Amino acid sequence: MSFPVRAITLDLDDTLWPFAPIGARIERVLDDWMRARSPATAAMFPVEAMRALRERVWRENPALAYDLSALRRLTLEIALRDSGGDLSLLDEAYEAFYAERNRVEFYPDALEALARIARRVPVAAVSNGNADLVRVGIDEHFTLQLHAREHGAAKPEASIFLAACERLGVPPGEVLHVGDHVEADVVGAMRAGLRGCWLHRDDHPGGLGAWPRADIAPDLVFDSLAGLADWLERNPAAPRL
Template sequence: MPKNHSLDIPLIQAVTLDLDDTLWPVWPAIERAEAVLHEFLQQHAPATAQLFGDAKALRLIRNQVGEEMPELQHDLSELRRESIRRALRQAGDDPTLAEAGFDLFFAERQRVDFYADAIDSLERMAARWPLVALSNGNADIHTVGIGHLFKAKIGAREFGRAKPDAHIFHAAAALAEVPSQTVLHVGDDAALDIVGALGAGMQAAWVNRTGHAWALGQPPHIEVTELGTLCEALGC
């Protein structure tokens, strides 16, 4: 059963949706992409493949790049590209291979496995309201096959600011051509999605698939364990 705290359904004129871990689990896609990248390094940069022989080592250097270059925190593609470049350089391999390595990683990262409830729920919501994808990640809604269901997409990379910054939520509402207070934002991350949406004056739906307790002050307007339940609560 959904936890409906204060949802005002008649007020809703558009819906914004997070992507990773809301419509699909992100880590299986990332792990496949990391495996493809490692295969590429084994073939073209064996010293790098040996020095950074597992995903944990590559993630560590990615985190280091993020700490040293905070200006890339909103651009996960460039952050990943720069981490590959740095790994190549540290191992003594050709750093220009980073572009080809990233391209393979990025293509595999777009191969996502949707949650069982995602596509039907998107179709039901899209039939009633304009949908805008709102993501800090770098998944492409057209490449993964759902672009036709969305009016628009806004990402932290393109916008230059990431959730929970209120500006990116307001920009998403502008793309939907409705006032921010008439938007329902749907997402899985309590801090980035829910606190961010509430701070931007939107209604917020928390897709809490993992059963975590809410611990961040003002609660979401509605809490559900999957998108089908949300659609039922919305009457779509």
């Protein structure tokens, strides 16, 4: 299949890198940090209890569902306060989390493929997460980054995809959104009028073997970002920057 692609919007977590190892490391790093800096908090909220607190904060604050940074800060604030910890440590605790959150391990194909794609078309990061492209070290490949927290709504809301298209200066029908999540990425983007590419790696955390919906299908499916880079280079409708 060949169609015009003048820009790409790209998911980050589980698209360029797996998130599960990051999440596991964050729990260990925060636990170590609390043991060193706020022992009472570590005692009241060991890893399992901190995880349960985080999940409760997520459930009880649906209005912040688009802002994972605010939810994380609120979790740390409650943990410090309820354990009698020093609330002045909140910024330092959040920084311990955020530094680890941005220490990613890329999928083997991701960096080279991203560079190849960015040489073809402008790329915008569109993410519900809170990764920082500068801290991760890949900002040079992106024209812009649009977080759900910045926009005020999360994927699959049409508005975040359309805002990215507007900032790119490209009509939605000529923008390809690429991501791993069936609903948040592919279905959301296609309902907003973008083209949709499902990046379905063999180790996808959702465990899906095949596209699960009959009412809507992605324009493209690849099991690696390199597959998309190859397609762009073969596609005569995709311009070269």
